[in-house]
Amino acid sequence: MTDHLTLLQMNDSHGYLELHPELFWAADRAEYRMAGGYARIAALIGDARDAQRGRVLAFDCGDTIHGTYPAVQSKGEALVPVLNALGFDAMTAHWEFAYGPEQFQKVARALDYPVLAVNCYDDATGDLVFPPYTVCETDGLEVGVIGIAATIVDKVMPPSFSEGVHFTLGNAELPGYIARLRDDEGVDLVVVISHLGFPQEVKLAREVDGIDVLLSGHTHNRLFEPAIVNDTIIIQSGCHGSFLGRLDLTVENRRVTKFDHDLIVVGEEIRPDPGVEELVRKIMDPHRERLSRVVGETRTALNRNTVLEATMDNLLLQALLDLTGADMAFSNGWRYGAPVPPGPITVNDLWNIIPVNPPVSTVEITGRELRAMMEENLERTFARDPYDQMGGYVKRCAGINLYCKLENAPGLRIQEFFAGGKRLDPDTVYRTAFVTAQGVPASYGENREDLDIRAIAALERYLARGPVSADLRGSVVAV
Numbered sequence: 001m002t003d004h005l006t007l008l009q010m011n012d013s014h015g016y017l018e019l020h021p022e023l024f025w026a027a028d029r030a031e032y033r034m035a036g037g038y039a040r041i042a043a044l045i046g047d048a049r050d051a052q053r054g055r056v057l058a059f060d061c062g063d064t065i066h067g068t069y070p071a072v073q074s075k076g077e078a079l080v081p082v083l084n085a086l087g088f089d090a091m092t093a094h095w096e097f098a099y100g101p102e103q104f105q106k107v108a109r110a111l112d113y114p115v116l117a118v119n120c121y122d123d124a125t126g127d128l129v130f131p132p133y134t135v136c137e138t139d140g141l142e143v144g145v146i147g148i149a150a151t152i153v154d155k156v157m158p159p160s161f162s163e164g165v166h167f168t169l170g171n172a173e174l175p176g177y178i179a180r181l182r183d184d185e186g187v188d189l190v191v192v193i194s195h196l197g198f199p200q201e202v203k204l205a206r207e208v209d210g211i212d213v214l215l216s217g218h219t220h221n222r223l224f225e226p227a228i229v230n231d232t233i234i235i236q237s238g239c240h241g242s243f244l245g246r247l248d249l250t251v252e253n254r255r256v257t258k259f260d261h262d263l264i265v266v267g268e269e270i271r272p273d274p275g276v277e278e279l280v281r282k283i284m285d286p287h288r289e290r291l292s293r294v295v296g297e298t299r300t301a302l303n304r305n306t307v308l309e310a311t312m313d314n315l316l317l318q319a320l321l322d323l324t325g326a327d328m329a330f331s332n333g334w335r336y337g338a339p340v341p342p343g344p345i346t347v348n349d350l351w352n353i354i355p356v357n358p359p360v361s362t363v364e365i366t367g368r369e370l371r372a373m374m375e376e377n378l379e380r381t382f383a384r385d386p387y388d389q390m391g392g393y394v395k396r397c398a399g400i401n402l403y404c405k406l407e408n409a410p411g412l413r414i415q416e417f418f419a420g421g422k423r424l425d426p427d428t429v430y431r432t433a434f435v436t437a438q439g440v441p442a443s444y445g446e447n448r449e450d451l452d453i454r455a456i457a458a459l460e461r462y463l464a465r466g467p468v469s470a471d472l473r474g475s476v477v478a479v
Contacts, residue, residue, distance in 0.1 A: 002250060002251070002252050003141050003251045003252075004055055004140075004248070004249065004250055005055055005138055005189070005251060006052055006055060006056045006057070006247070006248050006249070007056075007058075007059065007191065007213060007215070007245075007247040007249065008056065008244060008245065008247075009058075009061060009215045009235060009237050009244070009245035010041060010058075010059075010060050010064075010237065010241060011061035011195075011215070011216070011217035011218075011236060011237055011238075011239070011245075012061070012217055012218065012220055012238070012239035012240070012335075012336065013036075013038075013063065013064050013067075013240060013241035014063055014066065014067030014068065014071075014095070014239065014241075014336040015065060015067040015068035015071030015072075015079060016037070016038075016068060016240045016338060017037065017070065017071075017082070017283060017284060018036070018037045018284065019034050019035065019037045019040070020034065020036050020242075020338040020352075021034060021338055021340065021341055022034070022035040022240060022338065022339065023301075023303050023305050030301065030303070032301065032341040034267075035240075035241075035242040035243075035266050035267055036240050036241040037241065037272065038082050038083075038241065038276055038280060039272030039273050039274075039280055040270040040271075040272050041086065041244055041266055042085060042086050042272075042273035042275075043270055043272055043276075044244050044266065044270065045086060045244075046273055053139070054138055054139030055138050055140075056138075057089045057138065057143060057145075057191075058086070058087065058089055059088060059089060059090055059145070059191070059193045060083070060088045060091035060092075060193075061092060061195055061215055061218075061236075062091060062095070062096060062149070062217050062218075063093075063096075063195065063217065064091065064093075065096050066096065066098045066355065067095065067337075068351065069287060069355065070284065070287060072098075072351070072355045073287075075099040076096065077106075077107060077110070078283050079283075080107060082276060082280060082283070084110075085275060085279060088113050089134075090113055090114050090134050090136075090145050090147060091111075091113065091114075091116070091147070091193070092115065092116055092117055092147035092148060092149050092193050092194065093115060093117065093149045093150070093195060094149065094152075094217070096115075097157070097161040097162065098157075100160055101161075101165045105129070108130065114130070114134050115130045116130060116132060116134060116145065116146065116147025117129065117130040117132070117148065117149040118132040118146060118147065118148055118170050118173040118174060118177055119167050119169065119170035120165055120166075121168070122165060123164050123165060123166055130147070130149075131147075132146060132147070132173070133180075135181070135187060141188045142185070142187045143188065143189045143191055144181030144187035144189065144190045144191070145190075145191045145192075145193060146174065146190065146191070146192045147192075147193050147194070148174070148193070148194040148195065148196055149167060149195055150167070150196065150197075151169045151200075152167075152390050153165075153167050154166050154167050155390060156390045156438065158436070158437060169196070170194075171204055171208065171387075174208050174211075175208055175209075175210070178190055178208070178209075178211065179210075182210065188251060188254045189213070189249075189254070189256070190210055190211055190212050190213075191211075191213045191214075192211050192213070192215070193215045193217075194215065194216055194217060194218075195218045196216075196218060197216070197218040197219040197386075198216050198218075198219045198223075198227075198234075200386045200387055201216045201234060202227060202229050202234065202386065203385075203387065205229040205232040205234060206229055206230050209230065211232040212233065212256055213232065213233045213234075213235075213247065213249070214232050214234045215235060215245070216236035219236065219335070220236075220238060221236040222236075222243060222263060223235050223236045223237070223245075224263050225261065226247070226259070226261050233256065233259055235261060235263075237263060238263070239335065239336060240338050241266060242265065242266055243265060245261070245262075245263055245264070246261065246263075246264055247260075247261050248260040290347060291346060291347050291348035291351070292346055292347070292348065293346060293347045294344045294345065294346055295346065295347055295350065295460050295463050296344075296345045296462075296463025296466075296467070296468065297343065297463075297467040297468070298315065298340060298343070298345055298468055299468065299469045300314075300315075300342065300469045300470045301340070301342055302315055302339060302340040303339040303340075304334060304335060304336070304337050304339075305339075306393075306472070307381075307393045308394050308475075308477065308478060309397070309472050310472075311470045311471065311472060312339070312340070312353055313331055314396070314398065314470040314471070314472070314473070314475075315459070315468060316331055316396070316455065316459065317329040317330075317331060317397070317398035318468070318470060319461070319462035320360055320435065320455075320458060321398055321433060322461075322462050323360060323433070323451075323453065323458045323461065323462070324360065324431075324433040326362060326432055327399055327420055327431050327432065328397070328398060328399030328400050328419060328420075328430060328432050328433070329397070329398045329432065330397055330398075330432065330433075330439040330440055331396045331434065331435050331436070331439045332391075332395065332396070332435070332436050332438035332439055333377075333381070333392040333393035333394050333395050333396055333438075334392050335393060337353050337354075338352050340352075340353075345463060347456075347460075350459050353459070354435070354455045354456065354459075356455075358436045358455055359451060359452075359453070359454050360433060360435060360453050360458050361433070361434050361435065361439075361451065362431060362433050362448070362449050362451065363431075363432050363440050363444070363445035364429050364430070364432070364445055364446050365440065365444055365445035365446075366426065366427060366429055366430070366445075367417075367425045367426040367427065367428050367430065368426035369445060370400075370417070370419070370424065370430065370444075371414060371417055371424065371426070373395075373440065373444045374395070374397075374402060374417070375410070375411050375412075378394065379410040379411070381393065381394050395438075395439070396475075397475040397476060398475060399420060400418060400419050400424075400475060401416075401417075401418040401474060401477070402416070402417050402418075402475065402476045402477070403415045403417075403477050403479045404476065404478060404479065405478070405479060406478050432445065435455050
């Protein structure tokens with residue numbers, strides 16, 4: 001018996017409700033075009049469902065209810081009506097925990113579909129916080145769907161994200177749930193929706209048999225072709241809701257015998273779904289006047305699409321240095337944040353750049369500690385064992401020049417390290433500005449102080465001086 005099934009995937013949309021600039025690579029350069037918005041995603045999902053009634057499942061791999069001003073100000077609640085209108089069949093999570101597990105559970109209860117996680121446990125009881133799986137029935141098939149949340153929530157994120165809960169990798173639990181779905185539930189296919197990140201998920205698929213499809217998230221990969229690992233089809237579909245992944249499957253006797261994949265660009269030529277467009281308008285209208293205010297101008301295209309250093313974060317770090325007069329500055333290696341092409345910068349852009357809006361902080365740190373901190377960060381970014389990779393891109397830096405061998409062993413990657421144009425002195429104490437504990441972890445430095453100004457106000461202050469440039473300057477260079 002032959003059956004057909006279409007899987008649709010959204011991952012890492014980061015609360016981008018509307019059309020926004022997105023970076024696209026065009027051979028030797030970057031181009032910026034408008035893309036995304038939940039109303040256009042809804043139109044694509046709706047068209048697929050209309051064309052293949054009863055044979056379409058849609059999934060959200062997380063990083064959805066955080067990342068833009070309306071999402072953060074409402075602690076994710078503003079997005080619930082929109083997400084319910086999209087009608088996903090299940091989701092998993094990562095930045096959803098930014099508001100604390102209790103608030104995320106409140107949001108999850110308001111959704112019309114389940115949040116799934118085999119690896120999120122209640123500290124007090126040891127029980128799973130969310131269901132580990134669900135079974136979706138289509139016209140002719142029963143599909144078992146297992147969720148794996150980001151394992152790093154309680155490891156490198158702020159402690160409030162994981163208050164009262166803890167996370168495993170999920171690889172130990174997964175085989176048991178696959179067996180339960182196949183043997184007890186009698187499903188035809190097993191689909192895993194994950195937010196571990198593409199390198200981790202490739203290793204997971206190698207280790208665990210019986211996964212037909214793995215929908216990947218977290219690392220913002222634009223996979224134009226699926227990865228096939230241990231008979232598992234793996235796709236990931238960009239970020240910011242600028243892409244929607246589509247996987248058309250032919251299934252015979254509980255086996256995928258053929259598939260077609262399309263990484264769909266959610267371009268502005270797609271006609272938005274009117275109902276979802278109206279829901280988005282109701283969310284955005286109360287904020288439009290404030291968010292549309294122009295606060296400055298950039299001569300440099302601002303983006304976070306490069307691993308070692310990024311223009312968007314150079315702007316942020318320049319603002320920190322200008323404010324504090326510190327020797328150097330650090331911020332987290334965030335992946336999310338829609339690009340800002342050369343031209344006006346609005347309040348909305350600033351909230352997209354740093355939606356957590358943390359206080360600007362300072363700390364005194366020795367050269368020896370700086371070297372250890374950067375070695376730790378390089379290991380967390382480029383660990384040979386994917387399971388040891390713990391976050392986004394390389395920590396963003398200003399006021400230093402670091403030259404590293406990425407292929408070297410942990411703790412031995414840094415070849416040359418300069419601060420203020422001079423070779424780093426291990427005993428010198430450097431005054432450092434930063435934002436968030438991921439900029440400078442609490443285990444490094446002394447005399448930490450949170451200033452009475454937050455990141456967005458610091459950016460506005462810096463931009464008020466006139467047009468800015470934030471070009472790449474070789475702060476971290478692979479040699």
